[in-house]
Amino acid sequence: MNKLGTDDEHWFDDAAGRLIRPYAVSNGRTEPTTRMELLSMVMATGRHPQGQLGPDHAQALGLCGSVTTVAEVAARLRLPAVVTKILLSDLVDWGAVDARSPDPMANASNPAVLETILNALQRRL
Numbered sequence: 001m002n003k004l005g006t007d008d009e010h011w012f013d014d015a016a017g018r019l020i021r022p023y024a025v026s027n028g029r030t031e032p033t034t035r036m037e038l039l040s041m042v043m044a045t046g047r048h049p050q051g052q053l054g055p056d057h058a059q060a061l062g063l064c065g066s067v068t069t070v071a072e073v074a075a076r077l078r079l080p081a082v083v084t085k086i087l088l089s090d091l092v093d094w095g096a097v098d099a100r101s102p103d104p105m106a107n108a109s110n111p112a113v114l115e116t117i118l119n120a121l122q123r124r125l
Helices: 055-063 070-077 081-093 111-124
Strands: 041-044 097-100
Touching (some): 055 070, 081 097
Antiparallel strands (some): 041 097
16 A cells, blocks of 8 residues: 555555556557657547556546646656657547647747746646
8 A cells, every 4th residue: 555545556666666667558669659749738638538548548648638748747657758658649549639749939958948847847746
């Protein structure tokens, strides 16, 4: 049991971190089917894919309830960006999530953009 007293978090250990390795989360895939950048915007469409979602897909979908970035979803899932992109691209392929390219003015190397992202992540964690 975790600190909350529930059994649902048996795949995460406070000291060791995630117990399921990222390559297992992505089923060994290394490339998403949909091209996304860290600043790409993702949002749930309201459509649910057929069949049952795995826990990581379900959690990623839950984080897309409002417009958010791929970087923020990755931070919240505590997964590498490429694994998060694979999960999100699956959701895009299934019609559950829409992904939009970032605004061309949102240059990832711009310190103001990076500070805005950092502040948003700190507010949510």
